[in-house]
Amino acid sequence: KYCAFSGEYDNQREHSRLKMTKDVARKAIEKFHKSINETRKVDFTTLPAIGFYGGEPLLEFDLLKDSVEYIKEIFKENVCILVTTNGTLMNEEMARFFIENNIFVTFSLNGHKDENDRMRVYADGKGTYDDIYRNLMLLKDMDEEYYNKNVKLSVVIDYGTDLFEMDRFYTEHSEIPEVNRTSMVLDYFT
Numbered sequence: 001k002y003c004a005f006s007g008e009y010d011n012q013r014e015h016s017r018l019k020m021t022k023d024v025a026r027k028a029i030e031k032f033h034k035s036i037n038e039t040r041k042v043d044f045t046t047l048p049a050i051g052f053y054g055g056e057p058l059l060e061f062d063l064l065k066d067s068v069e070y071i072k073e074i075f076k077e078n079v080c081i082l083v084t085t086n087g088t089l090m091n092e093e094m095a096r097f098f099i100e101n102n103i104f105v106t107f108s109l110n111g112h113k114d115e116n117d118r119m120r121v122y123a124d125g126k127g128t129y130d131d132i133y134r135n136l137m138l139l140k141d142m143d144e145e146y147y148n149k150n151v152k153l154s155v156v157i158d159y160g161t162d163l164f165e166m167d168r169f170y171t172e173h174s175e176i177p178e179v180n181r182t183s184m185v186l187d188y189f190t
Contacts, residue, residue: 090135
């Protein structure tokens with residue numbers, strides 16, 4: 001209901017039905033590779049990191065897979081690959097791919113079911129909590145070590161969020177990954 005990229009806010013981009021092609025993705029990866037090589041001439045300790053974020057990267061899973069394969073092909077050193085997802089589309093194939101490629105995954109989850117489902121909903125208004133939680137547990141069940149190391153949460157709060165209840169939820173649910181980012185919904189540039 002509050003996506004910063006929804007077009008509902010001034011000076012923010014809007015989405016269209018256009019999709020990134022494999023060629024465009026590969027050109028972006030090549031451009032970053034060239035740029036990071038220039039940076040590493042000055043600071044050789046720089047670890048390359050490439051993130052896949054918004055809209056929803058799992059909608060284009062084949063493009064994501066191809067991009068990761070290409071990244072591994074042209075970067076000869078260690079690369080940090082990150083995916084930020086709403087977590088609703090995760091399945092076993094995707095989970096296995098993330099685990100096998102040591103990808104860092106951030107799920108969007110706004111706390112307990114009622115809080116999450118207050119604003120994180122499908123187009124039909126149905127809440128997303130149950131699907132997100134199920135998919136988090138899918139990753140945990142497949143590889144708990146990977147899950148504990150590579151899976152984190154992004155949380156969005158607003159003036160209606162009960163922060164004490166949210167704290168209680170995360171404290172009582174140790175199976176839920178730690179929060180690595182918290183953002184607040186504002187009337188502008190949210």
